[in-house]
Amino acid sequence: MPAAKKTFWIETFGCQMNVHDSERVAGTLCAHGFAAVERAEEADLILFNTCSIREKAAQKVFQRLAQFRPLAKEGKQFGVLGCVAQQEGEAIFQRAPHVNLVAGSASYPRLAELIARLEAGEKRVTGLGSAEEAFETELTRRDHPFRAYLTIIEGCDKHCAYCVVPFTRGPERSRASASILAEARQLAAAGYSEVQLLGQNVNSYRDPSPARLSFAELLAAVAEVPGLRRVRFTTSHPRDFHPEIVRVLGEHETLCDHVHLPVQSGSSRVLAAMRRDYTREQYLERIAAIRACRRPLAITTDLIVGFPGESDEDFAATIELLDEVRYAGAFSFKYSPRPNTASGAWPDSVPEAVKAERLMILQRRQQEIQQHDNQSFVGRTLEVMVEGHNPKLGQWIGRASTNRSVNFTGSGLREPAAAALPIFAAPLRPGDYAWVRITKAGANSLVGEQAAAPAAAGRAMWKSR
Numbered sequence: 001m002p003a004a005k006k007t008f009w010i011e012t013f014g015c016q017m018n019v020h021d022s023e024r025v026a027g028t029l030c031a032h033g034f035a036a037v038e039r040a041e042e043a044d045l046i047l048f049n050t051c052s053i054r055e056k057a058a059q060k061v062f063q064r065l066a067q068f069r070p071l072a073k074e075g076k077q078f079g080v081l082g083c084v085a086q087q088e089g090e091a092i093f094q095r096a097p098h099v100n101l102v103a104g105s106a107s108y109p110r111l112a113e114l115i116a117r118l119e120a121g122e123k124r125v126t127g128l129g130s131a132e133e134a135f136e137t138e139l140t141r142r143d144h145p146f147r148a149y150l151t152i153i154e155g156c157d158k159h160c161a162y163c164v165v166p167f168t169r170g171p172e173r174s175r176a177s178a179s180i181l182a183e184a185r186q187l188a189a190a191g192y193s194e195v196q197l198l199g200q201n202v203n204s205y206r207d208p209s210p211a212r213l214s215f216a217e218l219l220a221a222v223a224e225v226p227g228l229r230r231v232r233f234t235t236s237h238p239r240d241f242h243p244e245i246v247r248v249l250g251e252h253e254t255l256c257d258h259v260h261l262p263v264q265s266g267s268s269r270v271l272a273a274m275r276r277d278y279t280r281e282q283y284l285e286r287i288a289a290i291r292a293c294r295r296p297l298a299i300t301t302d303l304i305v306g307f308p309g310e311s312d313e314d315f316a317a318t319i320e321l322l323d324e325v326r327y328a329g330a331f332s333f334k335y336s337p338r339p340n341t342a343s344g345a346w347p348d349s350v351p352e353a354v355k356a357e358r359l360m361i362l363q364r365r366q367q368e369i370q371q372h373d374n375q376s377f378v379g380r381t382l383e384v385m386v387e388g389h390n391p392k393l394g395q396w397i398g399r400a401s402t403n404r405s406v407n408f409t410g411s412g413l414r415e416p417a418a419a420a421l422p423i424f425a426a427p428l429r430p431g432d433y434a435w436v437r438i439t440k441a442g443a444n445s446l447v448g449e450q451a452a453a454p455a456a457a458g459r460a461m462w463k464s465r
């Protein structure tokens with residue numbers, strides 16, 4: 001009888017980069033004889049892939065480690081991966097002595113070797129240091145059946161005053177365009193219809209190969225990969241968001257109707273203190289260029305309130321910016337000082353209560369904007385990628401090209417490409433595309449019912465898989 005496989009369980013915190021890193025870590029482990037399990041209690045190796053962008057996220061990891069500590073008595077091993085590992089290093093062993101592995105993202109190319117040392121009986125294994133190359137592996141174990149992340153660039157050279165990423169993820173390393181395109185073709189061949197290009201700053205992409213594709217050229221090339229129906233990309237830095245990218249967005253329908261362009265503050269004074277490398281006016285020029293695209297694009301953003309020195313006037317400028325840009329969505333946070341950042345050494349001058357109040361005002365205003373602007377979708381028909389089903393509400397759950405969440409009712413049947421409505425042939429499944437007529441709009445989602453494809457729809461109407 002073959003020996004039982006060792007098992008692992010991984011919990012991921014933070015951004016899509018981390019989610020995708022976990023997929024690559026899982027793939028590496030599976031290739032080295034491990035099997036994934038659903039619960040920590042069933043695993044031999046318990047991994048936390050961590051985020052240190054905000055203090056709260058970092059604290060959570062130590063809470064989880066403490067919560068699972070009793071399992072160490074059963075001989076289970078613990079590993080801390082990702083940004084907290086890179087930031088705290090061996091200090092993690094002091095704070096959580098039951099941890100056996102500390103590995104920052106820069107060490108993932110050596111992950112198999114680190115795991116082997118753990119298996120050979122070493123009690124504490126550390127993988128830190130700085131990365132010089134992009135982490136490329138054939139061993140990714142993707143969790144999502146129809147949407148795939150595809151890393152094109154890792155690390156960051158921008159050094160925003162508040163951000164720990166350049167420290168935890170190292171300098172920018174772009175992947176060769178041929179390797180990215182080969183993976184995109186493999187994904188399409190494997191049945192993925194949506195690909196999301198990932199990087200801390202995707203639009204800082206610099207092709208290291210002789211092809212020397214710009215980010216815009218890479219986008220166009222990925223958009224042309226047969227079988228891909230939706231291509232997204234995140235995150236973009238405003239400084240490098242050149243008009244060429246907007247032109248390509250206008251030309252390729254496969255590229256989603258969505259740009260995420262983090263602004264962080266509406267005050268040029270605060271932006272300068274943050275070392276964001278653009279002013280409010282320059283940011284608004286980028287927005288104007290995006291708005292001038294041949295087709296309408298939803299714009300979303302990230303915002304920080306309470307950055308050191310942020311005055312009432314600075315905050316008012318951020319609220320004015322919300323009104324001016326009218327974002328389709330915004331992630332907003334209270335500033336928290338982080339170790340190994342420039343602003344971490346500055347006085348955290350905005351009182352916590354003021355930060356909380358500003359965040360509340362900002363989020364309320366943004367919700368009002370979304371509630372108002374989403375009304376314009378009522379009566380329109382959108383193509384939605386089906387993500388799941390909510391049996392309680394009897395609704396399908398999906399996402400429009402703009403990344404808006406859409407809940408819809410209907411026959412739940414998908415149409416054969418050649419047949420005319422209302423004849424539906426087979427049940428909808430996650431990964432299918434359906435047309436939905438929007439009947440109601442909330443601040444955070446749209447509601448509708450399955451409908452016929454609009455006559456002008458340029459894309460293949462229904463997906464069969």
Ligand code: SF4
Nearest residue numbers: 156158159160163165
């Ligand atoms: S651009 Fe700024 S905020 Fe974004 S990852 Fe780089 S340093 Fe951090």
